[in-house]
Amino acid sequence: xxxxxxxxxxxxxxxxxxxxxxxxxxxxxxxxxxxxxxxxxxxxxxxxxxxxxxxxxxxxxxxxxxxxxxxxxxxxxxxxxxxxxxxxxxxxxxxxxxxxxxxxxxxxxxxxxxxxxxxxxxxxxxxxxxxxxxxxxxxxxxxxxxxxxxxxxxxxxxxxxxxxxxxxxxxxxxxxxxxxxxxxxxxxxxxxxxxxxxxxxxxxxxxxxxxxxxxxxxxxxxxxxxxxxxxxxxxxxxxxxxxxxxxxxxxxxxxxxxxxxxxxxxxxxxxxxxxxxxxxxxxxxxxxxxxxxxxxxxxxxxxxxxxxxxxxxxxxxxxxxxxxxxxxxxxxxxxxxxxxxxxxxxxxxxxxxxxxxxxxxxxxxxxxxxxxxxxxxxxxxxxxxxxxxxxxxxxxxxxxxxxxxxxxxxxxxxxxxxxxxxxxxxxxxxxxxxxxxxxxxxxxxxxxxxxxxxxxxxxxxxxxxxxxxxxxxxxxxxxxxxxxxxxxxxxxxxxxxxxxxxxxxxxxxxxxxxxxxxxxxxxxxxxxxxxxxxxxxxxxxxxxxxxxxxxxxxxxxxxxxxxxxxxxxxxxxxxxxxxxxxxxxxxxxxx
Amino acid sequence: xxxxxxxxxxxxxxxxxxxxxxxxxxxxxxxxxxxxxxxxxxxxxxxxxxxxxxxxxxxxxxxxxxxxxxxxxxxxxxxxxxxxxxxxxxxxxxxxxxxxxxxxxxxxxxxxxxxxxxxxxxxxxxxxxxxxxxxxxxxxxxxxxxxxxxxxxxxxxxxxxxxxxxxxxxxxxxxxxxxxxxxxxxxxxxxxxxxxxxxxxxxxxxxxxxxxxxxxxxxxxxxxxxxxxxxxxxxxxxxxxxxxxxxxxxxxxxxxxxxxxxxxxxxxxxxxxxxxxxxxxxxxxxxxxxxxxxxxx
Numbered sequence: 060x061x062x063x064x065x066x067x068x069x070x071x072x073x074x075x076x077x078x079x080x081x082x083x084x085x086x087x088x089x090x091x092x093x094x095x096x097x098x099x100x101x102x103x104x105x106x107x108x109x110x111x112x113x114x115x116x117x118x119x120x121x122x123x124x125x126x127x128x129x130x131x132x133x134x135x136x137x138x139x140x141x142x143x144x145x146x147x148x149x150x151x152x153x154x155x156x157x158x159x160x161x162x163x164x165x166x167x168x169x170x171x172x173x174x175x176x177x178x179x180x181x182x183x184x185x186x187x188x189x190x191x192x193x194x195x196x197x198x199x200x201x202x203x204x205x206x207x208x209x210x211x212x213x214x215x216x217x218x219x220x221x222x223x224x225x226x227x228x229x230x231x232x233x234x235x236x237x238x239x240x241x242x243x244x245x246x247x248x249x250x251x252x253x254x255x256x257x258x259x260x261x262x263x264x265x266x267x268x269x270x271x272x273x274x275x276x277x278x279x280x281x282x283x284x285x286x287x288x289x290x291x292x293x294x295x296x297x298x299x300x301x302x303x304x305x306x307x308x309x310x311x312x313x314x315x316x317x318x319x320x321x322x323x324x325x326x327x328x329x330x331x332x333x334x335x336x337x338x339x340x341x342x343x344x345x346x347x348x349x350x351x352x353x354x355x356x357x358x359x360x361x362x363x364x365x366x367x368x369x370x371x372x373x374x375x376x377x378x379x380x381x382x383x384x385x386x387x388x389x390x391x392x393x394x395x396x397x398x399x400x401x402x403x404x405x406x407x408x409x410x411x412x413x414x415x416x417x418x419x420x421x422x423x424x425x426x427x428x429x430x431x432x433x434x435x436x437x438x439x440x441x442x443x444x445x446x447x448x449x450x451x452x453x454x455x456x457x458x459x460x461x462x463x464x465x466x467x468x469x470x471x472x473x474x475x476x477x478x479x480x481x482x483x484x485x486x487x488x489x490x491x492x493x494x495x496x497x498x499x500x501x502x503x504x505x506x507x508x509x510x511x512x513x514x515x516x517x518x519x520x521x522x523x524x525x526x527x528x529x530x531x532x533x534x535x536x537x538x539x540x541x542x543x544x545x546x547x548x549x550x551x552x553x554x555x556x557x558x559x560x561x562x563x564x565x566x567x568x569x570x571x572x573x574x575x576x577x578x579x580x581x582x583x584x585x586x587x588x589x590x591x592x593x594x595x596x597x598x599x600x601x602x603x604x605x606x607x608x609x610x611x612x613x614x615x616x617x618x619x620x621x622x623x624x625x626x627x628x629x630x631x632x633x634x635x636x637x638x639x640x641x642x643x644x645x646x647x648x649x650x
Numbered sequence: 651x652x653x654x655x656x657x658x659x660x661x662x663x664x665x666x667x668x669x670x671x672x673x674x675x676x677x678x679x680x681x682x683x684x685x686x687x688x689x690x691x692x693x694x695x696x697x698x699x700x701x702x703x704x705x706x707x708x709x710x711x712x713x714x715x716x717x718x719x720x721x722x723x724x725x726x727x728x729x730x731x732x733x734x735x736x737x738x739x740x741x742x743x744x745x746x747x748x749x750x751x752x753x754x755x756x757x758x759x760x761x762x763x764x765x766x767x768x769x770x771x772x773x774x775x776x777x778x779x780x781x782x783x784x785x786x787x788x789x790x791x792x793x794x795x796x797x798x799x800x801x802x803x804x805x806x807x808x809x810x811x812x813x814x815x816x817x818x819x820x821x822x823x824x825x826x827x828x829x830x831x832x833x834x835x836x837x838x839x840x841x842x843x844x845x846x847x848x849x850x851x852x853x854x855x856x857x858x859x860x861x862x863x864x865x866x867x868x869x870x871x872x873x874x875x876x877x878x879x880x881x882x883x884x885x886x887x888x889x890x891x892x893x894x895x896x897x898x899x900x901x902x903x904x905x906x907x908x909x910x911x912x913x914x915x916x917x918x919x920x921x922x923x924x925x926x927x928x929x930x931x932x933x934x935x936x937x938x939x940x941x942x943x944x945x946x947x
């Protein structure tokens with residue numbers, strides 16, 4: 060924890076709080092363009108989310124390992140996100156987007172594990188995202204003569220249909236890359252696993268959410284959910300655009316879930332899990348209904364909290380033990396009990412089980428899908444949720460349960476308090492949201508109003524209402540605690556002696572006696588049997604890497620071809636340049 | 651309310667154990683044995699509560715079975731026992747079907763944690779097999795549940811039961827969904843084609859390997875509570891619930907006996923075979939039912 064940078068990270072939050080509800084700043088760049096920051100409800104929502112995450116991660120960061128430049132870059136990154144979420148026009152947005160790209164690139168390159176390949180992947184995909192964005196921006200400008208969001212929003216419906224579709228696709232692709240939708244997720248896993256351990260938390264919890272913010276910006280603010288539905292027509296009870304997006308999101312989550320289960324490296328599992336969870340958000344964001352948007356926002360918050368918690372937890376364990384694979388970890392439960400409890404709270408929420416916060420967001424998303432009668436999507440989403448139990452269990456078992464797989468784990472101690480403080484705050488947030496799922500509805504409703512959607516019903520902090528049924532989070536969690544305590548008390552009353560057995564060989568082992576060389580930790584093998592299931596194997600053996608590798612090969616060949624024209628002979632180059640410019644001239648004259 | 655919860659637990663406990671006693675008897679007769687008395691499971695559990703546990707592996711091992719039992723009691727609470735009655739109505743209105751779906755996996759999570767703490771590789775292997783089986787098993791079940799929710803436009807179980815009084819039983823209205831749900835149920839009951847997690851010959855009783863004494867007794871008791879809860883759930887969703895205890899026993903027993911007769915005649919699948927099967931035939935049957943609901947009312 061570096062106190063100076065902690066304060067520095069606190070500043071934007073205080074600044075935001077001080078500004079109150081409504082601020083508007085603009086700096087004229089030239090006669091035509093102005094840079095502007097406009098506060099919106101949704102912007103404020105994402106700003107608090109990202110700034111809060113930066114604050115918590117800064118608490119966990121150890122001073123002696125990190126240079127000043129690291130902190131400065133991280134601060135620049137947080138300000139870039141501030142600019143992105145409050146940008147009032149495309150130029151400001153793009154500036155924020157680019158600053159975010161390079162500052163995060165340098166931060167990732169500061170990791171000891173970072174290799175050239177993963178860094179290149181990251182920067183190439185970020186550039187791809189920026190190119191889609193700038194293409195969309197330019198086309199929008201060509202038809203509306205402005206970069207200002209509000210003006211574009213009011214004139215968007217007059218743009219020709221084919222251009223509208225092109226714009227939606229371009230912007231979607233740009234933000235899909237950041238959110239890691241399947242097919243465009245190629246950079247995600249390598250980057251998350253190679254980045255500095257605590258920076259992975261930022262990448263997964265906050266930076267991926269900028270993609271989600273971008274989607275909200277395009278679908279909600281600029282195009283408008285109503286217009287989006289009108290443009291593409293409707294299917295069942297929802298829009299066809301939403302239906303396509305829902306399938307994209309759900310397929311992303313199913314594939315990523317199965318991939319996550321088979322990973323051996325802890326952070327790779329979390330990276331895939333992150334892709335899967337963002338898939339849920341993408342699935343409901345396009346529905347354009349109140350519940351869809353509310354579910355997406357709710358899950359954004361829950362996912363941010365969970366992923367911060369899990370990545371900080373894992374970072375602490377990796378820093379402490381120096382191991383980052385399931386096949387090397389294990390058996391830490393009684394050595395780091397507090398960490399274990401924190402991770403447990405995280406995975407229960409990640410799996411979406413009731414007493415904790417994770418259930419409320421899933422409930423909201425399921426409702427959104429029922430509302431639009433997208434039953435098959437809902438089944439697929441539930442299925443992906445059921446499959447995710449396996450990687451949740453692998454996470455907790457592989458690190459904390461079973462027997463230690465490496466010798467130095469025997470002397471492990473509880474992780475430092477700096478790592479635990481943010482985890483405890485996050486875990487309390489999860490428990491709080493579990494007990495009072497309605498609390499968040501009061502935050503969502505102003506945003507829905509801003510996006511011209513009907514507010515979702517609200518009746519009390521503890522209750523979450525929906526189209527098909529309600530549930531009372533406060534009742535569920537209190538019932539759980541009471542019943543748990545009663546059974547605990549009863550079990551405690553039943554006196555039956557048991558010897559406390561912590562010797563690793565003292566287990567029933569099919570009548571045989573395990574010795575030193577017997578591997579007793581199953582974390583490594585977990586998930587390997589999935590390859591035998593045909594459907595799952597079909598998913599697991601496919602990979603986008605072949606596609607991108609061959610794309611890279613083709614690009615290399617093409618560039619070799621081009622370079623052959625250039626060097627060697629200066630005359631040829633001169634002729635080519637001459638021809639090129641004369642061609643340009645003729646095209647210019649003719650048009 | 652508390653009295654009613656206790657009453658509910660006692661009913662579920664006794665009925666669950668008697669059903670399991672019957673199950674053991676029927677299995678024995680089919681295999682040409684006499685089998686134990688109907689109350690044998692009940693005696694076993696009482697006896698086990700007073701037995702010494704042979705091993706304990708620290709607090710998580712202790713808490714796991716308790717979480718599991720809590721999950722079973724919670725599941726039971728949120729399923730309405732009778733239609734048109736005030737019996738625990740104040741509890742059931744606090745939840746809905748989605749909540750129930752997730753409550754049902756809370757118990758297995760507690761178990762999995764305890765098993766993991768025990769550190770027995772066979773136990774963890776069993777849990778992993780169970781979880782791998784789960785996503786095959788849940789698929790047809792989810793299809794059935796989602797189909798019912800869409801058809802009744804409500805995730806409220808009481809409402810689904812009420813609707814059946816007007817529209818007729820769901821088993822006749824949505825037979826495909828019922829078949830899909832029943833095939834899943836065979837697995838949820840640990841019956842034979844899908845009894846993968848605790849297969850004694852392969853993984854040494856799987857998840858239960860390390861448990862003994864009062865822990866095993868608690869696991870057995872929660873098992874019977876949970877089994878009863880699942881039977882009542884199917885009764886509520888497809889058979890319109892029951893008005894009296896006699897009717898409830900009749901309906902649940904009918905489902906139970908169907909499930910065990912399916913279970914007895916089949917051999918065990920491998921994990922991959924089971925999931926492959928579940929993703930094909932029951933899923934397809936369920937999908938037919940679901941598509942029927944979405945596109946043909």
